[in-house]
Every structure is written in structure tokens, then in C-alpha cells.
Amino acid sequence: MMSANCQTAATDFDRWRENVQTGAQPTLYQLGQGDLSQIEIGPGRVMLIGGAPASGKTALTMQLVIDALRLNPELRVVCCNVEMPADALLDRQLARLSGIGAKTIRNRRFDDSHSKRLDLGMNELNRISDRLCFVRPPFDLNNVAATYDEFGAQMLLLDYIQRIPPPGQHGDRRGSIDAAMSRLREFADAGAAVLVVSAVSRQKDSRGCSSYAGDSLTLASFRESGELEFGADDAFVLAPDGKEVDRVILRHLKSRHSEPRDIRLKFDRKRQSFSSTSSLGDNESKEQ
Amino acid sequence: MTTIPLNLSGCGVLPPLDEAETPAPAAHKNGRKPTAADRFGVLNAFVDMSIAKLTRAEIAVWLVLFRDTRDGTARTSQADIARRAGIEDRTVRRALDRLKERGLVTLVYKGGLNRGPSRYRVQGTSV
Numbered sequence: 327m328m329s330a331n332c333q334t335a336a337t338d339f340d341r342w343r344e345n346v347q348t349g350a351q352p353t354l355y356q357l358g359q360g361d362l363s364q365i366e367i368g369p370g371r372v373m374l375i376g377g378a379p380a381s382g383k384t385a386l387t388m389q390l391v392i393d394a395l396r397l398n399p400e401l402r403v404v405c406c407n408v409e410m411p412a413d414a415l416l417d418r419q420l421a422r423l424s425g426i427g428a429k430t431i432r433n434r435r436f437d438d439s440h441s442k443r444l445d446l447g448m449n450e451l452n453r454i455s456d457r458l459c460f461v462r463p464p465f466d467l468n469n470v471a472a473t474y475d476e477f478g479a480q481m482l483l484l485d486y487i488q489r490i491p492p493p494g495q496h497g498d499r500r501g502s503i504d505a506a507m508s509r510l511r512e513f514a515d516a517g518a519a520v521l522v523v524s525a526v527s528r529q530k531d532s533r534g535c536s537s538y539a540g541d542s543l544t545l546a547s548f549r550e551s552g553e554l555e556f557g558a559d560d561a562f563v564l565a566p567d568g569k570e571v572d573r574v575i576l577r578h579l580k581s582r583h584s585e586p587r588d589i590r591l592k593f594d595r596k597r598q599s600f601s602s603t604s605s606l607g608d609n610e611s612k613e614q
Numbered sequence: 615m616t617t618i619p620l621n622l623s624g625c626g627v628l629p630p631l632d633e634a635e636t637p638a639p640a641a642h643k644n645g646r647k648p649t650a651a652d653r654f655g656v657l658n659a660f661v662d663m664s665i666a667k668l669t670r671a672e673i674a675v676w677l678v679l680f681r682d683t684r685d686g687t688a689r690t691s692q693a694d695i696a697r698r699a700g701i702e703d704r705t706v707r708r709a710l711d712r713l714k715e716r717g718l719v720t721l722v723y724k725g726g727l728n729r730g731p732s733r734y735r736v737q738g739t740s741v
Contacts, residue, residue: 358625393625425628434686436722438714443628444723450622597630 355481355519356397357390360602361589365390366560369480369517371583372510374554375576376524377564382574383523384410384485385418385598386564390521391483392419395454404479406461406470408489415460416451422599423447429596467492467509474518482513485523487554507557514559524554526563555580571595573603656680659738664718674699675709676718679736687722691731710734 354368367373367390377383384407391403407415414432421428424447426440436444459477461470467490474482484490492505514520555561559582567575567590574593578586590603622628657680665673678695682688696706713719718737725732 356625396625423622423627425631427631427633430633434722437720439631439633441721441724443631445729446622446628448729594630597627599627 355394355401358393358397361591362390362393362600362602364587364589366584367394367481367519367521369519370514371559372507372514372520372522372557374522374524374558374561374580375564376526376562378526381564381566382593382595382598382600383564384415385593386576386600387483387485387521387523388415388419389422389598389600391458391481392422392451392454394481395457396450401481402457402459402477402479403481403483404459404461404470404474404477405483405485406465406473406490407483407485408465409485412460418598419451420444420447421597423450425597427596428598465490467506471509471513474513479518481519481521483521483523484510486525487522488525503554507554511557522554522558559583567591574600653683656736656738660718660736663739664716667716668713669709671699671701671705672709672713674701675706676713676736679719679734683736687733687735689731689733691725694731 352368352370354366356363357365357367365373375383375387388405391405395401395403405415417431418428420426421431424431424440424443426443426447430436430440459473459479461473463469470482470484470490473479487506487510488499488503490506491502492509494505496502496505510520510522558580560578561580563577563579565575565577567573572592572594574591576589576591578588580586591600592603593600660676660680668676675695678698679688679690682690692703692706692710696703699706701709710719710721714721718739720735720737721732722735723733
């Protein structure tokens with residue numbers, strides 16, 4: 327007969343009461359400025375971000391991670407990206423920080439006008455580089471967990487969950503995703519802050535057509551399993567906002583701890599940089 | 615001209631740089647990397663069209679950088695150029711300034727203490 331693993335509310339009541347009465351605030355990591363600062367992520371939380379292919383999910387989550395490292399001096403992050411190598415991810419961040427086009431960075435076609443900017447961008451990335459770790463193959467949750475422990479991280483970025491399998495055999499893709507989310511909840515319960523990027527499926531839009539249009543994407547859009555949105559504390563979908571090509575909306579579809587609030591952003595695709603639309607230029611250092 | 619701030623504070627970024635559309639690297643024949651023939655093309659252009667207007671020091675500096683070029687750039691310190699060219703450090707700096715003015719050398723990355731050596735790209739002509 328199996329013995330129960332449980333506790334009464336009385337067991338931890340004194341500890342919990344003291345925590346409430348001392349007013350100790352839960353740890354939340356700063357992720358950016360302006361509207362981006364309202365995104366809450368901290369130990370014990372799982373944040374899910376979905377979006378259509380090429381919607382900017384990787385660019386946004388890497389921006390949040392790099393800026394979290396810049397704003398939180400003790401934070402250490404493990405990043406698992408199954409599609410892009412570390413060099414390519416760093417190229418994009420250099421473009422964002424330096425203001426130089428990502429294509430110029432990628433093609434290494436520099437001239438004197440780039441020199442000072444490259445210097446500043448490189449120095450900034452160098453400053454946080456010892457607190458950022460990129461997972462190398464195999465891209466599975468066992469390796470992710472081992473890397474997280476060995477690196478002493480507090481935050482984990484998984485891009486993207488449908489391509490990062492959990493250990494063991496799980497029959498089908500749905501079972502695999504269910505098991506993966508269960509594992510991520512274990513990571514969170516152990517104190518990790520977990521950012522998860524997810525693919526989404528096309529949905530019927532207002533005209534009845536199957537598409538990735540922003541108004542058609544819902545919690546049901548996350549691909550393979552409902553456990554994705556059930557297991558997350560916050561769920562967002564990144565989608566175009568209107569007809570302007572550089573405007574996107576981060577729809578806050580689920581929030582377990584606060585009121586959901588959509589965030590409207592400007593996406594500079596050339597430099598792979600997101601900024602608030604509420605006060606354009608919040609995210610840019612002032613020119614002297 | 616925009617004055618760039620001295621540091622990236624908080625989570626700020628530098629303002630976007632207005633730049634002409636940067637051409638992609640020239641497509642290589644059959645997708646191969648630049649060949650010896652391509653390298654000779656640059657050297658030939660340098661000899662045929664540029665060398666007559668240069669001083670001995672400028673020629674020596676250009677040749678050292680050309681010799682050190684790997685994957686499009688040369689990663690060489692000024693002290694190393696000076697040693698191999700048989701000239702003083704300050705002569706190297708003057709030569710580099712003139713080569714840059716003529717468009718025969720481009721500074722791609724400015725090196726320094728804890729930043730490693732500078733990186734340069736050489737061209738055969740200024741056209």
C-alpha cells in the first residue's frame with residue numbers, strides 16, 4: 327500500500343504567516359523598460375510565449391533574457407535554442423544593442439561608421455556573457471536540467487518546446503508535450519524561472535480562413551497539447567497588430583497571478599529590437 | 615552627425631544607424647570560398663592601379679595586411695606590422711591613416727587593451 331506524501335496547512339502555517347506579515351515581496355526579475363517591464367517572471371513561474379513562424383518569438387525572448395541579465399546583476403540564465411546557434415543569437419543582440427542592421431552584422435560588412443557602435447555593443451554583451459549559458463546537443467530536457475544545475479542558473483529559456491523532448495517514451499506528440507510541461511513545472515517548483523517558446527497552429531480567423539492572424543490565435547492555438555497553457559502561469563501570443571508592418575501585439579491570454587494585459591510593441595525587424603509604443607524611444611539611450 | 619553616448623545604461627540600446635543597404639558578400643562561383651585567383655585579383659589591382667602613388671611604408675603596410683587576410687579581414691597589431699615591415703610604429707599609424715584616406719584599407723574593428731588587435735579589410739583600388 328502506497329504511503330501518502332502530503333502536509334497539513336498547519337505544518338507550514340507559521341512560516342507562511344511570517345512571510346505575509348514581513349511583507350517580503352516575491353522575487354521578480356526586471357525584463358525591460360516601458361511596457362515590457364510589466365511582464366512578470368520569477369522563481370517558480372512558467373511563462374509561455376507563442377506565435378506564428380517568423381513572428382519574432384526568438385527575438386523577443388532573447389531580448390528579454392539579455393536585458394534581464396543587464397538589469398539583474400546576479401541573474402544567471404540557461405538558453406536552449408534548437409534552431410539557431412549561439413553565434414547567430416549573439417549577432418542579433420549585437421544588432422539590437424548597436425543599432426546596426428542585422429544584415430550588416432551577419433555579413434560582416436563593416437566600415438568606420440560601425441566601429442564605435444560595435445565596440446559599445448560588444449562590451450555590453452561581454453559584460454553579461456559569463457552569466458549566460460547556451461545548451462549544446464542533445465537538445466532534450468535531461469541535458470537542459472543538467473546544464474541548469476551545473477551552471478547554477480536561476481532562469482531557463484526553451485526555444486521551442488515542441489522540439490525539446492522529455493526523457494522516456496510517450497507514445498505520441500501530445501503525450502510528449504504533456505510530459506515536457508510536467509517536467510518544466512518541476513523545474514519551476516524547484517525555484518527556476520522558466521520561459522517557454524511554443525509553436526502555434528493556424529486557427530480560423532474572422533473570415534473563416536485558416537491563418538495565423540492575431541485575432542484568431544487563442545489559448546487553444548498552442549500546438550500539440552492543452553497542457554501547455556494549463557501548465558503555464560502566464561501565456562502570451564505574439565501577433566501582428568493592424569496593418570503597419572512594424573507593429574505587433576503581445577496578447578496576454580492567461581495570467582494566474584494578476585490581470586492579463588496586452589502589450590503593444592514596435593518591432594524593428596532590421597535590428598531585431600522591440601520597444602514600447604506607449605512612449606517610442608523609451609528603449610533607446612538618449613543621444614548626447 | 616549623431617553623437618553616440620559613451621555607454622549603454624540600464625537596458626538601453628543605441629539609436630538606429632541609417633545606413634545604405636549593405637550588399638551581401640559577392641556570390642562565389644559554384645558556392646566556393648574566395649579562391650587564390652580572387653586574391654590575386656586584389657593584388658593585381660593594387661599593383662596596377664595603386665602602388666605608384668604610395669610610399670614604401672604604405673606599400674609595406676598594405677602587403678602585410680594583405681598577407682594576413684583570412685576570411686576577408688586581417689587581424690594584426692600595429693606593432694606586428696611595424697616589425698615585419700621594418701618601420702617604426704608611428705610610421706605604421708601614418709601609413710594606415712593615408713591608406714584609409716585613399717580607400718585602400720578599412721578599419722573594421724578597433725582593437726585595444728583587453729580587446730585584441732584591430733581588424734582591417736584591404737582593397738586593391740579605391741574604386
